[in-house]
Each structure stands twice: as structure tokens, then as C-alpha cells.
Amino acid sequence: xxxxxxxxxxxxxxxxxxxxxxxxxxxxxxxxxxxxxxxxxxxxxxxxxxxxxxxxxxxxxxxxxxxxxxxxxxxxxxxxxxxxxxxxxxxxxxxxxxxxxxxxxxxxxxxxxxxxxxxxxxxxxxxxxxxxxxxxxxxxxxxxxxxxxxxxxxxxxxxxxxxxxxxxxxxxxxxxxxxxxxxxxxxxxxxxxxxxxxxxxxxxxxxxxxxxxxxxxxxxxxxxxxxxxxxxxxxxxxxxxxxxxxxxxxxxxxxxxxxxxxxxxxxxxxxxxxxxxxxxxxxxxxxxxxxxxxxxxxxxxxxxxxxxxxxxxxxxxxxxxxxxxxxxxxxxxxxxxxxxxxxxxxxxxxxxxxxx
Numbered sequence: 001x002x003x004x005x006x007x008x009x010x011x012x013x014x015x016x017x018x019x020x021x022x023x024x025x026x027x028x029x030x031x032x033x034x035x036x037x038x039x040x041x042x043x044x045x046x047x048x049x050x051x052x053x054x055x056x057x058x059x060x061x062x063x064x065x066x067x068x069x070x071x072x073x074x075x076x077x078x079x080x081x082x083x084x085x086x087x088x089x090x091x092x093x094x095x096x097x098x099x100x101x102x103x104x105x106x107x108x109x110x111x112x113x114x115x116x117x118x119x120x121x122x123x124x125x126x127x128x129x130x131x132x133x134x135x136x137x138x139x140x141x142x143x144x145x146x147x148x149x150x151x152x153x154x155x156x157x158x159x160x161x162x163x164x165x166x167x168x169x170x171x172x173x174x175x176x177x178x179x180x181x182x183x184x185x186x187x188x189x190x191x192x193x194x195x196x197x198x199x200x201x202x203x204x205x206x207x208x209x210x211x212x213x214x215x216x217x218x219x220x221x222x223x224x225x226x227x228x229x230x231x232x233x234x235x236x237x238x239x240x241x242x243x244x245x246x247x248x249x250x251x252x253x254x255x256x257x258x259x260x261x262x263x264x265x266x267x268x269x270x271x272x273x274x275x276x277x278x279x280x281x282x283x284x285x286x287x288x289x290x291x292x293x294x295x296x297x298x299x300x301x302x303x304x305x306x307x308x309x310x311x312x313x314x315x316x317x318x319x320x321x322x323x324x325x326x327x328x329x330x331x332x333x334x335x336x337x338x339x340x341x342x343x344x345x346x347x348x349x350x351x352x353x354x355x356x
Contacts, residue, residue, distance in 0.1 A: 001109075001120050005149040005219060010110070012148050013041035017106055018075020020046045024065065024089035025080040026053040029112065034153060038080050038110065048072045050092075053081060056127040056134065056244065056251075057088040062095065069096035076106040079144070082165070083116030083251070087124040090142045094124075108146040112153040114204070114217035115165025115252055117172060117225020119147035127245055134245035136237075136334045143229075149222060151215035159205050163303035164252030166201040166217055170194060170296070171236050171255035172224035174263065177279060178272040179232040179338040186231035191282060193224035198283045198299075205303055232338025235330070236262040239348060242329035246322060249312045256305050257312065260293040261351050267293075269341030309355050316356050323349050 004012040021042050029035050030051035039047060050065055069077065069092050079089030086109050093107050109119035118124070124137045154162075173194035176186055197220035203213035239262075240254040267273040267289035281287030285295050297307070306312050309319060319326075327348040330336060336343070 001144050001147045003120065003147045003149065003222065005222070007150070007152060009148050009150045010037060010041055012146060013038065013078065013108065016042070016076045016078070016108060016146075018045070020072065020074040021076045021078060022069055022072055022074040023047060023049045023078045023080055024053060024092060025049065025051050025085050027051050029081050029085075034112070035080065038078060042078075048074070053085045053088045055084050056248070057084050057091070058127050058129050062088060062091045062126055065092035066095035066099055069093065070099035070101045073101055074105070075102060076108060079107065079109045080112065082111065082113040083118050086111060086116065086118035087126065090118070090124040090144070091126055091137060094139065094141050106146070107144040108148060109144040110148045110150065110153070111218070111221070113157060113161060113165045114154060114214065114221040115168040117169070117221045117228070119144055119149070120222055120225040121229040123229070125241065132246040133329055134241040136241065138334055147222065149218050151218050152210070154214040154218060155210045157214070160304075162205050162214070162217070163305055164250050164256070165221070166197060166204060166252070167256035167259070167300065167303070167305070168252035169197045169217065169221045169224050170201070171259045172228045172233070173197065173220075174259060174276075174279065175234040175236055176224065176227035176231040178266060178275050178340045179228070179234055180340060181230065181232040181338055183231065186227045189223050189227035190231070191279065193220045193227055194279055195282050196220040196223070201299070202302060233335040234262065234339035235265070235336050235343055238330040238333035238336030238339070239351070241333050241335065242326045243309075243314070245329070246326060247312075247314045247318070249314065253305060253312060256300050256303075257307065257309065257355060258351070260296040260300070261355060263289060263293040263296065265343070265347065265351060266339065266341045272340040309352070319352065319356055323352060326352065
């Protein structure tokens with residue numbers, strides 16, 4: 001995608017092609033006044049707002065949105081919001097084309113949180129609430145053409161959301177760094193994303209209002225998205241998808257909880273330990289995988305995040321009853337295939353029991 005970054009980046013929307021634009025967002029942003037800043041850049045066009053996005057967008061919502069998009073027949077779609085809005089809009093555009101929307105549809109992503117990197121990836125995660133499963137869709141057709149990174153949209157993000165999304169950035173970068181598809185190019189992106197997020201996240205979490213650290217986190221999120229889009233992810237995300245679909249815990253919070261344990265698990269296999277050590281060294285830590293795992297746990301505590309699944313609202317009895325299903329879903333998840341160390345059902349269940 002073409003990437004526009006910095007204060008005033010929103011002006012890039014004025015160059016969108018066509019006279020009909022659909023904006024996809026959630027109800028909160030639609031009423032917050034922030035949407036008006038987007039609409040102001042679309043002056044003179046016929047605009048339709050789809051503001052029904054909810055966290056972990058379900059399949060039926062995407063189906064309704066795809067139909068609305070096909071009926072409106074826009075030349076451009078602007079996805080405005082966090083990861084859920086971006087993923088929902090990407091899927092709506094993809095399936096809307098199958099229902100009659102123009103084949104030449106320009107998709108533009110404007111993130112309002114620093115976490116998913118969805119504005120530069122071929123991924124979209126949808127949820128089947130009846131089955132309690134999250135499905136990562138992966139297709140080059142999901143890749144936006146334009147990514148607009150406006151740091152001002154992060155000014156009012158609550159600290160808890162900054163923590164969740166920021167730990168998601170670190171998980172994206174760390175998993176891409178050791179993924180089976182990693183290359184020197186994706187490694188360069190992952191290293192920069194991880195070190196930038198490591199240095200900026202505590203300050204972004206503590207900041208009230210505008211902060212340079214929030215802009216740095218937005219950039220780190222974008223770099224991490226580019227890294228994992230090229231290299232893949234791993235077991236941490238596979239498990240997070242399996243748990244999130246069933247227990248409805250925020251995705252970034254699950255990654256924060258799982259990542260230190262997955263680092264330790266992967267470090268016991270060949271190859272990953274050395275790269276984790278290099279990542280730790282780049283963050284001025286002792287250059288070992290063990291040091292990186294412990295440091296991630298300490299950071300999680302500084303960000304006031306839970307260290308147990310039970311503290312996230314997952315009842316131990318419910319987890320025990322669903323261990324086999326969660327393990328199966330995690331291992332079937334598209335992201336898990338890129339993990340550097342092969343994992344089996346017992347490995348996943350052991351990790352989950354240790355975090356219960």
C-alpha cells in the first residue's frame with residue numbers, strides 16, 4: 001500500500017478516486033466527532049457511512065456489510081477505526097465484489113489504534129460466534145491500496161487499549177522475527193518494529209492526550225504489520241484466536257499473556273533462541289531468550305495487564321472443559337503453521353494450564 005504518515009496525513013483522502021465513497025466504522029467513532037474529520041476530507045462526494053462494526057466482527061455482520069456495499073456501489077471504501085473496523089471493511093470489500101460491487105474498488109485504511117497493522121496486511125480476522133471460532137482470512141485481495149496514519153486519532157485512546165494494542169505490536173514483531181517465512185527483509189522490519197514499540201509503549205501508556213510516543217507506536221504497528229504480512233506469525237496468535245473466539249477476551253490482552261510463554265516454548269527448539277537473544281540485546285537486555293521472556297512479563301505488569309487467564313475472566317473450570325477444543329482450534333489456525341517449533345495438542349494444553 002501507499003503509506004501516508006504524520007500529523008495532517010488525512011489530507012491523502014482528498015485524492016481518493018471516484019464520486020461514491022463508503023466509510024466503514026463503529027458506532028462510537030461515528031458519534032465521537034472524529035468521523036467528521038474524515039468526512040471533511042471527502043467533500044463533494046456522495047458518502048454512505050456503515051457504522052455497525054463491533055469488536056471481533058461476526059460473519060453475519062460482514063455479510064450485511066457486503067450487501068450494503070454492493071447496493072451502494074462505491075468506487076472507494078474508507079476503513080476507519082481499530083482492527084475490527086479495518087478487518088470488517090476489508091472483508092466487506094472482498095465479498096462485496098462478489099455481490100456486484102465495482103471490481104476496481106480502492107480500499108483505504110485509517111487506523112485509530114496502534115496495534116493490528118491491518119492497514120498494510122492481507123489478513124482479516126472474522127468470528128463465528130456460534131462455533132466460538134476466529135477465522136483469519138488471508139488473500140492478497142484484502143490488502144488496502146492506501147494506509148493513512150494520523151497520530152492525532154490516538155490522542156484520546158484509553159490507557160488499557162494502548163496497553164492491549166501495544167502488546168499486540170510486540171507479539172506481531174516477535175512472531176514475525178522467528179517465523180518460518182522470515183527473510184532478512186522481514187527481519188529488518190520486525191527488529192525496528194519491536195525496538196520502537198519496546199521504547200515507546202510505556203510512555204504511550206502513561207501519556208494523557210497527545211504524545212510523540214503514541215505516534216511512534218502507530219509507526220511500530222505499521223512496521224510490524226509489514227513484517228508479519230511477509231513472514232507469517234506463530235503459535236501465540238493461533239492460541240489467541242482460539243481463546244478469543246471462545247472466551248471473548250481482547251486479542252491484544254491474550255497476546256500479552258501468551259507471548260512470554262510461547263517465547264520460552266520456541267526457544268527450546270532450534271534457531272529461535274538465537275534470534276530472541278538478538279532481539280533482547282537490541283532492547284538493551286541480556287541477549288538471551290530467557291531474558292526476553294522475563295522482560296515481557298515485567299512489561300505486562302507495568303502496563304497493569306493480567307498475568308493469568310482467570311484474571312481475564314476465563315473461569316478455570318470452563319478452560320479445563322474446553323482444553324481439547326481450544327488446542328485443536330489453535331493448531332488448525334492459519335497463523336500457527338508459521339511457528340518455528342512444531343507444536344502438538346499436549347504442548348498447547350500444557351501452555352494453557354500454566355497460564356490458567
